Each structure stands twice: as structure tokens, then as C-alpha cells.
Amino acid sequence: MLNAAGYGAPGSPLSLHLVYNPLGAFLAPSQESLTPAYRRELSEAFGITFSGLLALNNMPIKRFVDHLQRTEGGLDGYMRLLVDSFNAESGEHVMCRDTLSVSWDGKLCAVGVAGAEGGRRHVHRV
Numbered sequence: 001m002l003n004a005a006g007y008g009a010p011g012s013p014l015s016l017h018l019v020y021n022p023l024g025a026f027l028a029p030s031q032e033s034l035t036p037a038y039r040r041e042l043s044e045a046f047g048i049t050f051s052g053l054l055a056l057n058n059m060p061i062k063r064f065v066d067h068l069q070r071t072e073g074g075l076d077g078y079m080r081l082l083v084d085s086f087n088a089e090s091g092e093h094v095m096c097r098d099t100l101s102v103s104w105d106g107k108l109c110a111v112g113v114a115g116a117e118g119g120r121r122h123v124h125r126v
Contacts (some may be wrong), residue, residue, distance in 0.1 A: 008050040015051035025078040027069060027085055028055035
């Protein structure tokens with residue numbers, strides 16, 4: 001649907017960035033290593049093109065922290081991984097500074113402070 005409207009098409013001024021978010025107590029691989037694999041797989045399987053890929057890591061809050069607390073060494077181990085992997089330069093690229101989040105069903109989302117009021121509210125439907 002978004003590709004048909006010109007988003008993410010090569011040479012188009014309409015950008016479309018996808019998001020990779022790991023499903024466990026580990027950090028995402030680099031965007032540089034994931035992007036070519038995602039481009040190939042999504043193009044071959046679904047004809048999808050996109051401008052870029054954002055690799056995000058999970059904050060240990062709400063359901064994720066509950067999950068980590070139930071896992072042996074989970075929360076302490078994940079917190080150590082985050083501390084050991086800290087990169088001060090990444091603050092310049094935080095998503096909420098200049099990026100909209102679009103949910104799977106086409107709703108634009110305003111992402112607030114993590115954990116506050118659910119952290120997300122729908123503001124518009126595309």
C-alpha cells in the first residue's frame with residue numbers, strides 16, 4: 001500500500017523506514033548488516049522496497065521487564081548488556097526527535113515517555 005503510493009521507491013522523495021526490534025534479551029545486529037538481508041528478502045518475497053532500516057533495542061519496562069524478571073539472570077544480565085554496550089553518539093539519532101511511528105494498521109503514533117500513559121497514543125489514521 002505505501003509502496004504503491006510512492007513511499008520507499010528508489011529515487012522517490014517519500015521515504016519509508018522499517019524497524020527491526022529483537023524479541024529477546026539481546027541487542028539488535030547493526031543496521032548495516034540487517035539492511036541488505038531485509039531488502040533482498042522483502043523484495044523477493046513480497047515486492048516491498050524501503051528507504052532504510054532502523055534497528056532498535058528494548059527498554060526494560062512493563063511486559064519486557066516482567067519477562068526478564070521471570071528468566072534466570074534475565075534482568076541483571078540484560079541491564080549489564082545495555083550498560084556495557086552504551087554508545088553516547090546514539091543520542092543524536094533517537095527516533096522520537098524527528099520520526100513518526102506508523103503502526104501495522106496505518107495509525108500514526110505519538111511516542112511519549114516510556115511507561116507513561118502506556119507510552120503511545122494513536123493520533124491519526126493514514
